[in-house]
Amino acid sequence: MSITRAEHFVNFTAWVTVTTTACFLAAQALLLGAFLVNGDEGISDTWVGYTSATTTIAALAISLVALAVAVWAAARGVRHRFAWLMRYEFLVLVVLVALSELFVFE
Secondary structure (H helix, E strand, C coil), X not given: CCCCHHHHHHHHHHHHHHHHHHHHHHHHHHHHHHHHHHHHHHCCCCHHHHHHHHHHHHHHHHHHHHHHXXXXXXXXXXXXXXXXXXXHHHHXXXXXXXXXXXXXXX
């Protein structure tokens, strides 16, 4: 059974999404650790804060592309085991960023 070009594209996008999720979670764990150790001075205007902000922006952009690919793949009937991650990651990231801005980074 051969894999079509669309399935290759969805597979690549899914693995990029999984990798992005892992990087985002690692950056947020680093941010949380620095915040717990040094408080606000540990994350504001340091490499930890910049790393977290850059990773968050990149994760939002990549997850938006993954959402578009997941919708396109669903319309074409292409199935993938990480399709749920591709569909919901952008929405979860937007909610997490909104909640963190509301309650943590006032």
